[in-house]
Amino acid sequence: MHLDDHFAQQVHEEFTADRMAALGLPLGVNLVAIVRHARVAVKRTETRDRRLAWLFAGWGAALLLAMYGLGSGSSVVAAAGGCGILVVLGTAWWLVHQAESEARAAALAVRDTGSKPGDLAPPAPQEVEDQLRELKRANVMPYTAAAERTNPFVGSGRKIKEAVWQPIDISAPAHAPGGGKLTITPFDAVDLHTYVAREMEKVAGLEGLRAQNRLYVLGTHVQRVGPELLPEPAGRPRARIPTQLVQAGLVHPGAGMRTYLSLERVGEGGRVIVSMYLRARLQHPSLSWEVAAFAIPPVSSRYNRVDYLPLDGFERWWSLVRFATRQTWPALRGALRRNHRRGSERSQKARDLEKWRKEIGKRHAVYDYGAVDSLRERVASWDALGHSDRTDSQDFLHRLQQGVLIATERFLKDHNxxxxxxxxxxxxxxTQTYNFSGDITGPSNFGNNGQVTAYGQGPLPSGAPGNAGGQP
Incomplete structure (x- = not known):
């Protein structure tokens, strides 16, 4: 946030500006802290650019004065103009130096602080922070219509697996201990989802696993859910809705409205995020699980600039001097353009929103309220995925899969x-595997323009990597 002006501006606009589209899930991200620091960074940059814009106007006036003095033969006027140019450049240099010094200090303070970096920046407006906190506990996610054919789980990263597991016959009662048959206890998909969500952390051995039911709604169908999701047609969808609506999307799924059990696990230090989405297909006399697994790799190295900043002494002083000397003229010359561009973009977005709101109010136009992606997904890079990240992620997914199977078996036994x-x-x-870049000891399965190859349902092909003993 503090070291990348453009990125800070994007984040600030995305999470604090007026909008109608839903926001992506904050997977492994403290959005409140990020937005607080983005606001500080944006305020610092805009203050610097406003001052530089006035200085640029002064530089132009001083230049004209110097040229007039030279043209008229007045050395005094020419000297005054020249001194004015030097004063403007010196002041601009100091503004650039000061802004960069403050930005680096803020970035280092965030890196070196404890578990609450959000406390180092003033709070954002209460309404904004309330929405961000609600998003962290989201039980509904509108997704953009463009994702309907490929992946409704927007912002979850790259798809590692998608399958419908082998159907299970649930019509036969279990044998009673003394002979005969037990009576099957009736259950529905909500009961199964609730049980698996409650038991997953224990049976999978994944501390910190987040499990909850979440309704995924096509962005163009948001209004059909009702005011519980969209209080105002010209407003933003809510991130939490009554539990009954979430359960309804499981028992009675409709086009573009389905409830999934979301299992999310953030790796050590937030480097890798693994998600598994499950939906019980309960149609007597059989039960099957629809399963989709996703992964988000580590953050791109371009966001690690803070780790390479000089900390103190001559090296820090000289680094700031070089930065200010190199950036003063581009910053001064482009200040007016940057100020105009920011204002123009905000005005254009406001006009677009107003136009849509009129279309919705007068013509009942269909608007796509769906989220497109997530912040964490955008800053990730598969080039940063290391050996330990791959093995950790594979372990997470195997544990999640095995946990679902164990929980399902226990649930069925509990219901006779x-x-x-x-x-x-x-x-x-x-026999299903989840390969990020191929087996560690076997041939790579990472190709096809970056798409991950995962073996499908059924036994692995003969000689395929990972087919030792028919187990993952």
């Missing part, structure tokens, strides 16, 4: 369902 069909299906499901 015979699990022999489940046992057979589990043998097939367990």
């Amino acid at each position: 369902v015979d699990t022999s069909s489940f046992d057979k299906a589990q043998q097939v499901i367990n």
Whole structure:
């Protein structure tokens, strides 16, 4: 935020400006802290540019004065103009130096602080922070219509796996201990989702796993959900809705409205984020799981500038001097253009929003309220994915898959369902693998223009990597 003016401006506009589209999930990101520091960075940059714009006007006046003096033969006037130019350039140099010094100090303070970097910046408006905190606990996610054909889980990263697991027969009652058959306890998909969500952290062995049901809604269908999701047609969708609506999307899924059990695990230091989305397809007499797995790699190295800043002494002083000397003239010359561009972009966005709101109010136009991506996904880079990141992520996904299977089996047994069909299906499901860049000891499966190859349902091909003993 503090070391990249353009990025800070983007984040500030995205999370604090007026908008109608939903925001992507804050996976592994403290949005409140980020937005607070973005506001500080933007305020510092805009203050610097306003002052530089006035200085540029002064520089122009001093230049004209010097040229007039030279043309008229008045050395006094020419000297006054020349002194004015030097004063303007010196003042501009100091403004650039001071702004960069403050930015670096703020960035280093954030890096070196403890667990609450948000406390180092003043709060954003209460309404903004309330929305960001609500988004952290989102149980509904509108997704853009452009993602309907490929991936409704916008902002979750790259798809690693997508499958519908082997159907399980749930019509046969389990055997009673003394002989005979037990009576099956009736259940529905909501019961199964709730049980798996409650048990996953324990059975998967993944501390800090976040599990919850979430309704995914096509952006153009948001208004159909009702005022609980969209209080005002010209406003922004809410991030939390009544639980009954979320459950309704599971029991009675419709076009563009489906509820998934979202399992999200953030790796050490937030380097890798793994998500698994499940939906129980319960149609008697069988049950199957729809499964999709995603991963977000580490943050791109271009955002690690703070780790290479000189900390103190001559090196820090000389670095700031070189920066200010190199950037003063471009910053001074472009100040008016940057100020105009920021104002023009804000005005254009405001006009576009006003136009859409009129279309919605007068003509009942259909607006796409869906989110496009997430901040964490945008700053990620697969080039930064290391060996330990791959193995950790594969471990997360295997644990999630095994946890779902264990929880499902326990649920069926608790409801007196015979699990022999489940046992057979589990043998097939367990042959599925999640490869990020190929097996560690085998040939690479990472190709096809960066797409990850994952083996599908059923036994692996003969000689395929990871097919040791038919287990992942």
